[in-house]
Structure formats: structure tokens, C-alpha cells
Amino acid sequence: MQGRYSRQMLFAPIGEAGQRKLEDSAVCIIGMGALGTVLANHMVRAGVGHVRFADRDYVEQSNLQRQMLYDEEDVRQGYPKVVAAEKKLSKINSDVRLEAIVTDVTVHTVDALLEGMDLVLDGTDNFQTRYLLNDACFRKGIPFTYGGAVSSRGMSAILVPGSTPCLRCFIPSADSGGQTCDTIGVIAPVVDIVASYQAVEALKFLVGASDSRRNSLVTFDLWQNRYFEMKLGEATPGCPCCQLKQYPALDTTEQDSTISLCGRSTVQMTGSGPLDLELWRERLAPAAVEVTANAYLLRVELPEGERLVLFPDGRVFVQGTDDVVRAKTLYARYIGA
Known part of the structure; x- marks a missing residue:
């Protein structure tokens, strides 16, 4: 000491x-x-x-x-x-x-x-x-x-x-x-x-x-x-x-699972449970422009121009938009309701 x-x-x-x-x-x-x-x-x-x-x-x-x-x-x-x-x-x-x-x-x-x-x-x-x-x-x-x-x-x-x-x-x-x-x-x-x-x-x-x-x-x-x-x-x-x-x-009762990260062109979505990143890599790769991953997150470049970032705890960043409606649409399209 x-x-x-x-x-x-x-x-x-x-x-x-x-x-x-x-x-x-x-x-x-x-x-x-x-x-x-x-x-x-x-x-x-x-x-x-x-x-x-x-x-x-x-x-x-x-x-x-x-x-x-x-x-x-x-x-x-x-x-x-x-x-x-x-x-x-x-x-x-x-x-x-x-x-x-x-x-x-x-x-x-x-x-x-x-x-x-x-x-x-x-x-x-x-x-x-x-x-x-x-x-x-x-x-x-x-x-x-x-x-x-x-x-x-x-x-x-x-x-x-x-x-x-x-x-x-x-x-x-x-x-x-x-x-x-x-x-x-x-x-x-x-x-x-x-x-x-x-x-x-x-x-x-x-x-x-x-x-x-x-x-x-x-x-x-x-x-x-x-x-x-x-x-x-x-x-x-x-x-x-x-x-x-x-x-x-x-x-x-006042918590929202959808959060727009101010100034980041990112909307955070939170699903109902954990995400298996390897499984989601296999699911999303055919529809993606590019998929990169490490032990902590999965990044998916979408043909629409936005990016999804998936975390094991169930969170998903929709990057490239501040529009919550747009983010929800992409989330539903690729991840599900």
C-alpha cells in the first residue's frame, strides 16, 4: 500500500x-x-x-x-x-x-x-x-x-x-x-x-x-x-x-421500451427477452448488406441504409434514424413484434 x-x-x-x-x-x-x-x-x-x-x-x-x-x-x-x-x-x-x-x-x-x-x-x-x-x-x-x-x-x-x-x-x-x-x-x-x-x-x-x-x-x-x-x-x-x-x-407504469438517443440518430428498442447473437447472425445474414460481430454485440447493415446493433440482453439499436416510427418498422421487419 x-x-x-x-x-x-x-x-x-x-x-x-x-x-x-x-x-x-x-x-x-x-x-x-x-x-x-x-x-x-x-x-x-x-x-x-x-x-x-x-x-x-x-x-x-x-x-x-x-x-x-x-x-x-x-x-x-x-x-x-x-x-x-x-x-x-x-x-x-x-x-x-x-x-x-x-x-x-x-x-x-x-x-x-x-x-x-x-x-x-x-x-x-x-x-x-x-x-x-x-x-x-x-x-x-x-x-x-x-x-x-x-x-x-x-x-x-x-x-x-x-x-x-x-x-x-x-x-x-x-x-x-x-x-x-x-x-x-x-x-x-x-x-x-x-x-x-x-x-x-x-x-x-x-x-x-x-x-x-x-x-x-x-x-x-x-x-x-x-x-x-x-x-x-x-x-x-x-x-x-x-x-x-x-x-x-x-x-x-410510465416506462417506455423505445428510447430515442438524442443527437445520435439512434433509437433503442427493447424486446421481451435475451438474444442469441449467433442465431440472429444466421437469421439476418441473408437479408443484410454486411454482418459483423464480436462476443458482445452483432452489427447488421441493412439494405434500407440503417443499421441494427443487437445485444445479448435483448436491446437493439436502430441506427441511422431519429424517427421512432421508422425504427419500429425496421425492428418489426427484421426482429419481429
């Missing part, structure tokens, strides 16, 4: 006692894109004993500008992000227990992902999933580090059930005006800073430095040289999550 973490242990607020607390801790990172890769890098290098991470997507060339754990070989192989991340992180610190999970984070999967975790780190790129994490964390009493990055702007806060308001208290609406990394872009330095804010609050919490925890939402614009802190204050009266304990994002 002394050699690897010596410089971190020389930092008095952590020290040897704090390092042992990190080794005994478990964190879950949801989303292994730009924020998630930086978060995972920090947690693994810091020696957090158990790092679980989940993501539904695979590595594409456009990710390489800011998603620090991936390289061109991951793109060529079509690796799921968590698989590529695990390969890199296992070479960084073999003492850390890594748990890479290829899945869509939904109301049906979120409880299992959070089971046994001390802290959840937000690496997502949409507010629907953030509200799901917020509600699930506050129901379970697990702290949640929020982070967001788009364009040259970033924001971050740590939300602790019983101590701070929840995400819904200061961001009540999921309407972002269509501004995402895929519509207005993002520069990599803002990602690093947001994730570093999240990571340092995570370390404070895990080592028990509650007096040093930041009780504010930080927002900044690197390009315009602006910085602002807003005190979290009191919870919003009538908040459906942290006050009324209703947790609306966990209401299964």
Missing part, C-alpha cells in the same frame, strides 16, 4: 486511515462515456476497493476526442464501453475489484446495480437517467455525485440523502432545450474538470471528511471564464422524491 498510494497518503486529510477506508469502499459509476471514463480512472488509481460500472453503448470513433480510456482498436473491435474500460483499468490497478456490466440502466435494472454500493457517481448524458439514479439513490439512502458537461459548460454537486436536497429540488425539469454533446458539442477539458469535482467529493465522502464536503452546486463556463456556486440550501417543499418519498422515476 505504501508504494502505490504513498503520495496520496502523504495528503493529511486521507493518510493511512483514509486509504484503508478507500480500500474497503464500493462505488458504482453509471455511464462510461466522457465523465464515466475520467471518474473510473480516478477511483481505480485512488485505490477504491470495488468499482462497478455500467453502460449500454459501444465505442465509436466520435468518442475518442474526450472519452479517455478508449482508443482506435476499441473502435475497430466494436467493444462495449464497459468491456474496453475494464481492459484498460485492469492494467492500471490489479488490486481493485472491477465489475463491468453491459446493460441499459432502467427502473428494472437500477436496484441491482446499486446493491452493496457506498456511493454512486453520475457519468450519464441525459436527465431521464439522472432522475432515475436520483430517485433510486434517495430511496436506498446512497449518496449520489451529480455531474454534467456540454459545450464549454459544466456543473457538479454531491447529494446526500438526509443531509442535502435531491437533484429534483434544484433542477426540477428534465427539459435541456435540446442541448447535448451530440447537438452543440463539448470540449474535453470541461469533462475532466467536472469529473474531477465529482471525484474529489467522492473521496471526501468515502474517507469520512464530512466537514470538507462542498454543500453547493458548482457551475462554470471554461470558454467564457465564468464560475458560480449556488448553495444547496433546504429541500423544496413537496419534492416528490426527498420530501414526499414518491420517487416518480421508479414508477414502472
Whole structure:
């Protein structure tokens, strides 16, 4: 322990006692894109004993500008992000227990992902999933580090059930005006800073430095040289999550199995059960322009111009369209109702 973490242990607020607390801790990172890769890098290098991470997507060339754990070989192989991340992180610190999970984070999967975790780190790129994490964390009493990055702007806060308001208290609406990394872009330095804010609050919490925890939402614009802190204050009266304990994002009656991934020209469809990729390769090859596969996914180039990406857990990406009706038509044509 002394050699690897010596410089971190020389930092008095952590020290040897704090390092042992990190080794005994478990964190879950949801989303292994730009924020998630930086978060995972920090947690693994810091020696957090158990790092679980989940993501539904695979590595594409456009990710390489800011998603620090991936390289061109991951793109060529079509690796799921968590698989590529695990390969890199296992070479960084073999003492850390890594748990890479290829899945869509939904109301049906979120409880299992959070089971046994001390802290959840937000690496997502949409507010629907953030509200799901917020509600699930506050129901379970697990702290949640929020982070967001788009364009040259970033924001971050740590939300602790019983101590701070929840995400819904200061961001009540999921309407972002269509501004995402895929519509207005993002520069990599803002990602690093947001994730570093999240990571340092995570370390404070895990080592028990509650007096040093930041009780504010930080927002900044690197390009315009602006910085602002807003005190979290009191919870919003009538908040459906942290006050009324209703947790609306966990209401299964409002879940849709069809999701348009904003700015990606991709619609995600979820079927009724797992998919045998080898079987589907045989079924789809005669009708496809090209079929490529690895152990984690199957990519099918369609004669209509779109692409299907099949995952073993039953998910199918219809790529090349934002039109949900069009995606459903292609899904029904090739996969079935």
C-alpha cells in the first residue's frame, strides 16, 4: 500500500486511515462515456476497493476526442464501453475489484446495480437517467455525485440523502432545450474538470471528511471564464422524491421500451427477452448488406441504409434514424413484434 498510494497518503486529510477506508469502499459509476471514463480512472488509481460500472453503448470513433480510456482498436473491435474500460483499468490497478456490466440502466435494472454500493457517481448524458439514479439513490439512502458537461459548460454537486436536497429540488425539469454533446458539442477539458469535482467529493465522502464536503452546486463556463456556486440550501417543499418519498422515476407504469438517443440518430428498442447473437447472425445474414460481430454485440447493415446493433440482453439499436416510427418498422421487419 505504501508504494502505490504513498503520495496520496502523504495528503493529511486521507493518510493511512483514509486509504484503508478507500480500500474497503464500493462505488458504482453509471455511464462510461466522457465523465464515466475520467471518474473510473480516478477511483481505480485512488485505490477504491470495488468499482462497478455500467453502460449500454459501444465505442465509436466520435468518442475518442474526450472519452479517455478508449482508443482506435476499441473502435475497430466494436467493444462495449464497459468491456474496453475494464481492459484498460485492469492494467492500471490489479488490486481493485472491477465489475463491468453491459446493460441499459432502467427502473428494472437500477436496484441491482446499486446493491452493496457506498456511493454512486453520475457519468450519464441525459436527465431521464439522472432522475432515475436520483430517485433510486434517495430511496436506498446512497449518496449520489451529480455531474454534467456540454459545450464549454459544466456543473457538479454531491447529494446526500438526509443531509442535502435531491437533484429534483434544484433542477426540477428534465427539459435541456435540446442541448447535448451530440447537438452543440463539448470540449474535453470541461469533462475532466467536472469529473474531477465529482471525484474529489467522492473521496471526501468515502474517507469520512464530512466537514470538507462542498454543500453547493458548482457551475462554470471554461470558454467564457465564468464560475458560480449556488448553495444547496433546504429541500423544496413537496419534492416528490426527498420530501414526499414518491420517487416518480421508479414508477414502472410510465416506462417506455423505445428510447430515442438524442443527437445520435439512434433509437433503442427493447424486446421481451435475451438474444442469441449467433442465431440472429444466421437469421439476418441473408437479408443484410454486411454482418459483423464480436462476443458482445452483432452489427447488421441493412439494405434500407440503417443499421441494427443487437445485444445479448435483448436491446437493439436502430441506427441511422431519429424517427421512432421508422425504427419500429425496421425492428418489426427484421426482429419481429
